[in-house]
Amino acid sequence: xxxxxxxxxxxxxxxxxxxxxxxxxxxxxxxxxxxxxxxxxxxxxxxxxxxxxxxxxxxxxxxxxxxxxxxxxxxxxxxxx
Numbered sequence: 001x002x003x004x005x006x007x008x009x010x011x012x013x014x015x016x017x018x019x020x021x022x023x024x025x026x027x028x029x030x031x032x033x034x035x036x037x038x039x040x041x042x043x044x045x046x047x048x049x050x051x052x053x054x055x056x057x058x059x060x061x062x063x064x065x066x067x068x069x070x071x072x073x074x075x076x077x078x079x080x081x
Contacts, residue, residue: 006033019046 006025010016014027019040025033040046062079069075 001034001036003028004033004035005031006035007031008033 006027008016008027008030010027012027012029016025016027017023017038018025022038022040024036024038026036027033060081063077064075
């Protein structure tokens, strides 16, 4: 992560994802953010819009959904945390 200049009207704590930059910004104040390098999904598997996170949970493991396993049969059945 890296602290960068970032002009925004969003409140501190807001997360902004810029897919074309492959970057996630965590707004810290009106002129700065923490920038994280991220991976983005393939074309056709992305989302657009604004979302408010209603809950945060730490999951003990991840299991690819059935549809994903059909597309990528070599995926493991479960990825441990």
